[in-house]
Amino acid sequence: MGLWDFFFGKKYSVKPEKSPYLPEIEDPIDIRFVKNFTSNGGYFLYNDSKELVFSNLDKICLENSWALEEIVSFDKEISELFSVSYLNKTFAKLNRFKALLIKCEYLISNSGKILLSNQQIKHLKLTELPKTILISAKISQFSKDVSEAMSNLKNKYKKNFPTNITTLKAISKNEKIMSQTTDSKNIYLLLEDF
Numbered sequence: 001m002g003l004w005d006f007f008f009g010k011k012y013s014v015k016p017e018k019s020p021y022l023p024e025i026e027d028p029i030d031i032r033f034v035k036n037f038t039s040n041g042g043y044f045l046y047n048d049s050k051e052l053v054f055s056n057l058d059k060i061c062l063e064n065s066w067a068l069e070e071i072v073s074f075d076k077e078i079s080e081l082f083s084v085s086y087l088n089k090t091f092a093k094l095n096r097f098k099a100l101l102i103k104c105e106y107l108i109s110n111s112g113k114i115l116l117s118n119q120q121i122k123h124l125k126l127t128e129l130p131k132t133i134l135i136s137a138k139i140s141q142f143s144k145d146v147s148e149a150m151s152n153l154k155n156k157y158k159k160n161f162p163t164n165i166t167t168l169k170a171i172s173k174n175e176k177i178m179s180q181t182t183d184s185k186n187i188y189l190l191l192e193d194f
Helices: 003-008 029-039 050-064 076-082 146-156 173-178
Strands: 043-047 071-073 099-103 106-108 113-116 132-138 166-168 186-192
Touching: 029 043, 029 106, 043 050, 050 132, 050 186, 071 076, 076 099, 106 146, 113 146
Parallel strands: 043 186, 071 099, 099 132, 132 186
Antiparallel strands: 106 113, 113 166
């Protein structure tokens, strides 16, 4: 500060220190999920129209050199919508497919994981699924943590609670290098906001 500024009043504002007793300001639930999901190695694609979803799926196929016939779904509606292979019997060998296209139950923000049940993966273990999973989800499916997701699941299926409930985690760069025996997957999340 110069001498003239001192005498003639150039004012400097003093910022108040942040109180250690104030709670931390958290990101919104959707932003937290995206940060955790992508830091775990997931691929996040935001879609504000149905056309963008189809375009992004085409780009994923192009990037990985897949034909749509190499993607499978257990959901007839998804299969018809995206023109991918449909399997109604899960005892068929899934290793001939490059990816599985499914919906999910909930997106868990504090961990970046995805909650699945028998509604999406039938009776199969994560290790029995293809290495790449394409998830179609809606913006309304965010939950703060597993506890909230399970409460939401209980309210969603009041009479016929699902089985085979599990969380799916994207494969991190370290896991890709270290081991291929993990049940983590390459995950592309096609989030729909329309």
